[in-house]
Amino acid sequence: MAIEVTPAVLPHLVVDDAAAAIDFYVKAFGATELGRVPGPGGKLIHAALTINGSTVMLNDDFPEFNDGKSTTPKALGGTPVTIHLTVTDVESKFEQAVEAGAEVVMPLEDQFWGDRYGMVRDPFGHQWSLGQPVREVSPEEIAAAMQNQQ
Structure with a gap:
């Protein structure tokens, strides 16, 4: 029997404490845990969640499998990646994330x-943006x- 594969692009996050990250994402973004695979010493070698209807994978940091280097955003001094959530009630979703312990990088604004x-x-150092379309804007208006931003 062949396994059906649906092509996708999924974020795969590396964190210092995957079990705590799962708990945070449940509180902050209403994530649903799909499963987790424990490895040596209780660290998670794989976990999967759905957030805002999409799958996000994550695991604990394993420097021993990466030339001895940590690959968490904190170890790297930040992240160049922002994970974006388009939502229908951005005010409450943003507040939910902050109440769960997220740090505001850029306050909500139109x-x-x-x-x-x-x-x-x-x-855990990962950056998330939350947005809700509130008005139609033409390419010319953008x-x-x-031009006015410069």
Whole structure:
């Protein structure tokens, strides 16, 4: 029997404490845990969640399998990646993340591209943006707004 595969792009996060990260994502973003695979010493070698209808994978940091280097955002001094959530009630979803322990990076504001948008950093160093489209904006309006930003 062949296994059906659905092509996808999924974020795969490395964290210092995967079990605590799962708990945080449940509280902050309403995640649903799909499963976890414990490894040596209780560290998780794999876990999967759904957040906002999409799958997110994560695992504990295993420097021993990465030339002795940690690959968590904290060990790297930050992250160049932002994971974006488009939501229908950005005010409550943003507040939920902050109440769960996320740090505000950029407060919620109406943006020139038509979204109410803000950014948070989770306790594990990963950055998340939350946005809700609030008005239609033409490409010309965006271009004009960009000119005014400079």
